[in-house]
Amino acid sequence: MAEQWQASKFELGEDGVALWTMTEPEIMNPLTPELHNDFDTLVDRVEGNEDIRALIIAGEGRAFSAGGNVKGMATREFNAHGMRNKLISAHQWVERLYNLDCPVIAAVDGLAFGGGFSFCLLADFVLASPKARFCSVFGRIGLIPDLGVLYTLPRIVGMSTAKELMYTARSIDAEEAKEMGIVHAIHSSEALMDEARTFAQRLAKGSKPAMALTKRVVNGAYEMSYRDLVDAEANGQALMFTTDFHKEAVRRFMAKEPRLYDWDQMK
Missing domain, CATH: 1.10.12.10 (Lyase 2-enoyl-coa Hydratase, Chain  A, domain 2)
Structure with a gap:
């Protein structure tokens, strides 16, 4: 059966480097149900695929991903049991992506907020442009961080700094994120994708x-x-x-x- 991408696109080059891009820039690539379905499709496509030796993940427009759809939260009815099951179900692809059997690079050229921040930290390396901003934004609307960031962020920046970013829900730019160890390297917006591909191509030559x-x-x-x-x-x-x-x-x-x-x- 052919893959069905609902809110993203997937490309695989002859060099073994795959590029997966979120494609709803007009609404800043929110983590919609359609995108969650695409996450499942992505890990199914890449995991165990010997033709894919490295993966780049990116987002079109001015956001990598702005996270959850807050406007949708205002009109959607929630119950604790349903939300709990939804998040547990999401972790089926979160854990698989975190442990994916090839190097994963997140190319961030804009906002990575909330779940988008959580998502980029599932990559092995984050490459960013000066336009990038990162935020564990959940605290601004009285929620706790989700999609794995409670696990990944303390391991990257340390316990105290992780708590500070989560409690304050403040945003940080690419330079501060690099100082914290969140960002591996900073490149201009014009060069970011080329640099991400070059990095991925080099990693793809290894075992x-x-x-x-x-x-x-x-x-x-x-x-x-x-x-x-x-x-x-x-x-x-x-x-x-x-x-x-x-x-x-x-x-x-x-x-x-x-x-x-x-x-x-x-x-």
Whole structure:
């Protein structure tokens, strides 16, 4: 069955880099039910797909995503049980995206507020333009942060800073976000997507199995004991020694040929 994208579009290049873009700029790419369906489609499309070696996520217009539709909240009827089930259901794709088996880059060229902020932090790297602003905006309307940011943000910025951003619901620009470790690099709006693609293309040349396993272990490292990490390291390394990538890299080393993966030499 062909994929049905309702509020986004998906492209896959011959370089193995996929680009997924939210496409409702006129309403700042809110996290509508249609977009939630697209999130499910996205992780189904990318997870376990050997043709996809890196993923870029972006949003059209002046917002990466402005988060939830507050106007819709004014007219929609809520009940606690239904909302709880809705959020638990959403975490089926949230957790899968967070642990996706390829590098994920969020390219943020505008507002990443509320759920949009939560969403970009599921990526491995956030590249931003000077137009980017980030906000855990939930507190402004008396809600708690959701879509995984209660988990990701303290691990990125530390407990005290995470609480400050969540309690105050203040917005921060790209420079402050970079100082906090939220943003990996800042590029002009004109160069942002090219820089994101170049970064993704370089990552795509590495060992996908090794990156995927490293990502999964690091993402769960704070919940593991030292012994659990030793076991994960030993089990993972034993598996990686059997991969074609490792065998070819060793062969090239022994033959004094150019390295299979050499970040320092990439242009």
